[in-house]
Amino acid sequence: MVKNIKIGLETHVQLNTNTKLFCSCSMKNISEAPENTRCCPICLGMPGSKPSLNKAVLDLAIKIGLALDCKISPETFFSRKTYLYPDMSKNFQITQYEIPIAKKGKLEITDRNGKRKEINIERINIEEDPAKLHHVDGDISSAKYTLINYNRSGIPLCEIVTSPDLSTPKEARIFLKKLSSILEYLKVFIPGELSMKSDVNVSIEGGERIEVKNVTGIIEVEKVIDCEIFRQGCLLDDKKKIERETRAWLPESKTIVLLRKKESEEDYGYIFEPDLTKIEVSKEWIQKIQKTLPELAHQKIERYQKQYGISQELAFSMASDLDIAIFYEKCIIKQDPKFAATWIDLLKKTLYYNDLSIKETKLTTEIFLKLLDLVKSEKVTKSGAEMILRDIIHSPEKFEDIIKNYSIIDNAEQIVSDVISEESKAVSEYISGNQKALQFLMGQVIKKSNRRIDAITAKSMLEKKLK
Amino acid sequence: MNTKKVLEEAKELDKKYNIFITINENFDGKFPLAVKDNICTKDILTTAGSKILHNYYPVFDATAIEKLKKRGAGIIGKTVMDEFGFGTFSTNCAYKIPKNPHDPKRCCGGSSGGSAAYIAASKYAEFAIGQSTGGSITCPAAFCGVVGLTPTYGLVSRYGLIDYANSLDKIGVLAKSVEKASSCLQMIIGHDSKDSTSVKKKQGIQKKKITIGIPKEYFANVDKRIVVQVMKYVKKLEKDGFKVKKISLPHTKYAVPAYYIIALSEASTNLAKFCGLRYGLSYSSEEKGFNEYFSEVRTAGFGEEAKRRIILGTYVRMAGYRDQYYLKALKVRTLIIRDFKEAFKKVDVLIAPSMPMIAPKFSEIEKLTSLQQYTSDILTVAPNLAGIPQLSIPCGFVDKMPIGMQILGDYFREDDIIAVGKQVEKYG
Numbered sequence: 082m083v084k085n086i087k088i089g090l091e092t093h094v095q096l097n098t099n100t101k102l103f104c105s106c107s108m109k110n111i112s113e114a115p116e117n118t119r120c121c122p123i124c125l126g127m128p129g130s131k132p133s134l135n136k137a138v139l140d141l142a143i144k145i146g147l148a149l150d151c152k153i154s155p156e157t158f159f160s161r162k163t164y165l166y167p168d169m170s171k172n173f174q175i176t177q178y179e180i181p182i183a184k185k186g187k188l189e190i191t192d193r194n195g196k197r198k199e200i201n202i203e204r205i206n207i208e209e210d211p212a213k214l215h216h217v218d219g220d221i222s223s224a225k226y227t228l229i230n231y232n233r234s235g236i237p238l239c240e241i242v243t244s245p246d247l248s249t250p251k252e253a254r255i256f257l258k259k260l261s262s263i264l265e266y267l268k269v270f271i272p273g274e275l276s277m278k279s280d281v282n283v284s285i286e287g288g289e290r291i292e293v294k295n296v297t298g299i300i301e302v303e304k305v306i307d308c309e310i311f312r313q314g315c316l317l318d319d320k321k322k323i324e325r326e327t328r329a330w331l332p333e334s335k336t337i338v339l340l341r342k343k344e345s346e347e348d349y350g351y352i353f354e355p356d357l358t359k360i361e362v363s364k365e366w367i368q369k370i371q372k373t374l375p376e377l378a379h380q381k382i383e384r385y386q387k388q389y390g391i392s393q394e395l396a397f398s399m400a401s402d403l404d405i406a407i408f409y410e411k412c413i414i415k416q417d418p419k420f421a422a423t424w425i426d427l428l429k430k431t432l433y434y435n436d437l438s439i440k441e442t443k444l445t446t447e448i449f450l451k452l453l454d455l456v457k458s459e460k461v462t463k464s465g466a467e468m469i470l471r472d473i474i475h476s477p478e479k480f481e482d483i484i485k486n487y488s489i490i491d492n493a494e495q496i497v498s499d500v501i502s503e504e505s506k507a508v509s510e511y512i513s514g515n516q517k518a519l520q521f522l523m524g525q526v527i528k529k530s531n532r533r534i535d536a537i538t539a540k541s542m543l544e545k546k547l548k
Numbered sequence: 549m550n551t552k553k554v555l556e557e558a559k560e561l562d563k564k565y566n567i568f569i570t571i572n573e574n575f576d577g578k579f580p581l582a583v584k585d586n587i588c589t590k591d592i593l594t595t596a597g598s599k600i601l602h603n604y605y606p607v608f609d610a611t612a613i614e615k616l617k618k619r620g621a622g623i624i625g626k627t628v629m630d631e632f633g634f635g636t637f638s639t640n641c642a643y644k645i646p647k648n649p650h651d652p653k654r655c656c657g658g659s660s661g662g663s664a665a666y667i668a669a670s671k672y673a674e675f676a677i678g679q680s681t682g683g684s685i686t687c688p689a690a691f692c693g694v695v696g697l698t699p700t701y702g703l704v705s706r707y708g709l710i711d712y713a714n715s716l717d718k719i720g721v722l723a724k725s726v727e728k729a730s731s732c733l734q735m736i737i738g739h740d741s742k743d744s745t746s747v748k749k750k751q752g753i754q755k756k757k758i759t760i761g762i763p764k765e766y767f768a769n770v771d772k773r774i775v776v777q778v779m780k781y782v783k784k785l786e787k788d789g790f791k792v793k794k795i796s797l798p799h800t801k802y803a804v805p806a807y808y809i810i811a812l813s814e815a816s817t818n819l820a821k822f823c824g825l826r827y828g829l830s831y832s833s834e835e836k837g838f839n840e841y842f843s844e845v846r847t848a849g850f851g852e853e854a855k856r857r858i859i860l861g862t863y864v865r866m867a868g869y870r871d872q873y874y875l876k877a878l879k880v881r882t883l884i885i886r887d888f889k890e891a892f893k894k895v896d897v898l899i900a901p902s903m904p905m906i907a908p909k910f911s912e913i914e915k916l917t918s919l920q921q922y923t924s925d926i927l928t929v930a931p932n933l934a935g936i937p938q939l940s941i942p943c944g945f946v947d948k949m950p951i952g953m954q955i956l957g958d959y960f961r962e963d964d965i966i967a968v969g970k971q972v973e974k975y976g
Binding site for chain 1: 587588594596601604606607608610706707708709710711713714715741742743744745813814816817820821822823825826827838839842862865866867870874878
C-alpha cells in the first residue's frame, strides 16, 4: 500500500507577448511559422549579441504573481544557468535563481465533491525557452540526426513552482486545469497555440523524490503521476530502494525513461546575468498591474452563486471556461440568470459531445437568446429545444428553418384527436381507471408530434379531451 | 587620405611586428581604423584571437563600429590579441604574437597588443579601438608608449563585443595623443537599447582646480625606476598648481583574486556557446554524441590559457565553492568600489604607475607561472573592477622602453582625467 504521496509541479508556460523575451523577434502565430524564420543573432547566440529585456514579460509575470496571491519581489534580476545541450544556443539559459519575480503564493483547488485544498506556490520565475530539437527517424538516442528549430529559442516562459502539496494524480489535474483557466483569464497564455509543460516531482513514503521532466498536457501529467506511483510502489514491494533520480517523459512514445541518477545530478554553476541590470519593481507598478486584473474564475463562481442564486455546480460550469463565462454574462443581460445557466450548461454538454468549443461554433448570444425565449413562451418544448441545440451548434445561420421542425404546431388538437381514435383500446383502459394507459397515450402524442408537443401539454390535452 | 599608402604601411608593419589577424584589402574611408579582433565587424573576419572562430564573419557591426563608420572610419584591419582577451602580454595568441615596436624582443602588452603596436608604429593612424576587461588598454598603452583611454563602464555600448567578462568589459581607445583619444571616445559613447548596461553620460561640471590623489598601495611592488619617473611627473603637476594628496585604497590587495574569480566565472559561461554548432570551427559530427562532438571541437579550438580559464571559472561557481569564491569575490568588488568612492570624496583624480614593470622580453615571459602573470595586473584590475575611467599616458623611459602613468577618475569624469592628461603631455 503506497502511503503519503507528495507531488510538486514545476509548470512552464509560454507567455503571450508580441515579441520574444530578449530580442524583437515577432511571436505572432509563432507555432505555425516555418522553421528558423523567427530568429536573430540574439536568439541564435551569435558572438557579440546581447539580450535586452522585453518589459512586457515582467508585466505578465507580475500579473500571474498577483492572481496567485504571491509576494512580488521589490527587486529582481536574472541569472545564468549553465549546461551544455544542443537546444541551448548559448549553452546557458537566462533564468531567475536567487530572487524570482514573485514567491510565496497559493491557489485553492476544489474537487467535484466541493472539498477545498490550498496549494502553495513557492516561486514564479521568468526564463527563456530553448530551441526545439527534432530527432529524425527515432528518439533522442536512436535518431540518425537531429534538426534544431530556433524559432522557440527565447520565447518567454513563466515557471510556476508549487510546494509538494498535491497528494493524488487527480488533484494535480484539477490544479493544472485551474491554473490554465486563470492564465487564460489573464490573457497571458493561449491554450492550443502556446505550450504548457510540467516537470513533475513525485515521492512516496519510504522513497526519495523522483522528477519527471517535460510532461506536456494536463491529462499526461495525471497519467505520469499514476505511472510513477505505481512504479515506485512496485519497487518498495520488491524491497528495492527508491533513489533520487531524474526521468524524462517522451511524448513520441508515451514512455518515461531514466535521464540521470543522483550522483550525476547537474551542477548549473549559477552566476548573475551580467548583461542585464537589476529590476526594481515599484509599488506603483504593482498597483497599476493590479488594476488590470480581471475577475478570475473562482471569483466568478462565488459571485454567480451569491448574485444570481445559481447552484455551485452550475456556477462552476459557467465560470470554468472564460468564453462560456463571457457568453453567460452576455445572455443574462436579457434573460433570467438561473434559466440561462441551466440552458448554457446544456449547451456546454452538447458542445462537448460534438468536440466543439463555443468559439468554434458560430452560435451568437442573439440566436441562443431567441431559442430561450421560445422555450420560455412554450413555443417549443424542452426536449424540442434540446434537439434544436444539437442542430444549431453546427449551423446557427439556419436557426429559422430548424425551429420550424420543432416548434409547437397549430394542429395539436388534431394530433390528440387522431391518437384517441387510433388507440381506442388504451382510451377505454384509461377511462376505466388505468393511469398507465395515459402514459402510453402521452407517448403516442409526443411521438406523432415529432416532439413538438411535450409531456405536460400532451397530458393536459388528453385529460381535457377524455374527461 | 592615400588609401594605398595606408594599406601598404599596414602590411609592412604587420610583417615587422605581427599586428593584424586580418588586413582589410577593401579598406576605404576618411581615416584608418584598426579594431581589436574581439569586436564584430560586418563581413570582416572576427576571431577574438581564437582558432575556434577562425572562419567567423559577423552579420552585424558592433554599435561602436557602426558609429565610427558613420564618421568616416575605414577599417584597416583587425588587430592581434590574446585569445578572447586572456592575457597580459599578448602572448596567449592563436595566430601570431605581436612584437613591441620599441624593441621587437619584447612584448606589446595585452590583451589589446595589436592595436597599441599599430598606433605606436603607424604614421597614418591616430587612434585605434581596443577593449579592456582588467587592464587590456592601459597595459599595452604603457608598454608601447601610447595613450590608452578606458571609459567608465557602460559609457560605450558593448553590443557586438565578443564577451570576456560582461560586467567588466569596456570598449576604449588607444591613441597618439590625449586629444585624439578623447575625440575618438566622443564618437562612440551613448546609450544603446541593444546593451542594457549602457548609459547616457551625465554631464559633469568642469572642475576649476583638480586635486590629485596618490594611492600608496599602487607604488609597492613596482619597479623603483618607474616609481621615480611617475613621481617626477607628479612633482611637475604639483608645481603647476595641482594639489597633491596621499590616499589609501585599503582593499587593493584583494583585487587580483577577486578580479580573476569574477572575470573567469563570467568567461567560462561566455565560452560555452563555442561548440561547433552554428559558427566557427566544426568537424564532421557523424556517429558522435553531442557531448563527444562538443568536446572534440572545444579541445581543438581553444588554446591552453582559454582552457585554464574555463576550468578555473567553472570551479569557482560550482555548488559548494560558489559561496566561498564567486559570491565572496562579488563582496570584495563592493569594497573596492567603496574604496574609490571614499577616495573621490577627497580628491578628483588618482595617479599611479600603469604597470609595475616595463614591457618584458618574450624570454622572460616564458619563465613566468600563470600566477605570476596574473599578479602583473595588480595596478589595473581594481579600477576595472570598479568600472571607473582610466587614462594611461606615456611618462618617459626606463631602459629605453616607454613607461606609462595612469590617471583614474570618478565615474563619468572622463573630462577630469583628460584635463590632467593634457597637462602631463605638455611635459613631453
